[in-house]
Amino acid sequence: MKLFLLITALTLSLAGTFAIIPTAKKTTVSSQKDTTVILAPLKNTSEVNIIGIGRRDDTRKDNPDIAVEAWTQNDIPYTVRGAIKFDFSLIPEDALIKSARLYLYSYPSPTLNGNLENANVGNNNGIVVQRITDDWQIPGISWFNQPRTTRKDEIKVPHTSTPELDLELNVPKQVRAMISEKRNYGFMIRLQKERIYNSRIFVSSHSPAYPGKRPKLEIVYEDKTSMDH
Secondary structure, three states, X not given: OOOEEEOOOOOOOOOOEEEEEOOOOOEOOOOOXXXXXXXXXXXXXXXXXXXXXXXEEOOEXXXXXXXXXXXXXXXXXXXXXXXXXXXXXXXXXXOEEEEEEEEEOEOOOOOOXXXXXXXXXXXXXXXXXXXXXXXXXXXXXXXXXXXXXXXXXXXXXXXXXXXXXXXXXXXXHHHHHHHHOOOOOOEEEEEOOOOOOXXXXXXXXXXXXXXXXXXXXXXXXXXXXXXOO
C-alpha cells in the first residue's frame, strides 16, 4: 500500500483562486481571498541528479527519476543528490504565503537505479530537504560545483522500510525565504547519511512512464494588495 508521509498537517481553504500549471498553462476560478498555485511542470529544465562516482562527476539532467542514493557501480561507490527548482513568476513578490507543500512520489517497482526493484532500500535511508542558497544552472552544476544550502528550516524525513512511500512535505518557511529574499534557487534532496546501499528514488518530471507522479509544489497565498482593501 502506498502511504503519504505528512510532515505537518495543514487545512487548506476551498475558497479562492485555483491555478493548475501542468506545463506552461494555467486554469483559474474566480477568487474571494486565497490563491492556490500548483507547480508541476513536465520536463522541468531546473531538475538534475548531481552524481559523484569515484573521483569523477557524472551529473545528469532529464533522468526519468530523482535517484537520491548511495550505491556502487562495478564496485565503485557513487552518490546521487537531487536539485529541483520551481518557477515562482506567477506569485506576487509581496504575497503572504499561507502554506506550501512539496510532493515527491516513489518510483514504482521495478526501479531504474538502486537495487532495480524497490525505491526505498537500506537500513539508513532517511533524507533531508534543504533550501539552496546559491544560483545554479544546467549545464554548469556538477558534483564538484554544487550550490550551497542552508540547514535553516530543513525537513528531515526518517528512514523507512516501506518499499514505496510518497512524501508530502510542509515547506512554507523555505518558500517564504525564497520569495522574500528573491533567491529562488530551489531544493536540494539528499540522504542524511550517504552510506552505500541506501536509496530513496522518486519519479522525475521527465518520466515517460509516470507523468502523473512528477514532483509538485502546492502554494497557497494571499495577495497583499487584496488585504489592503
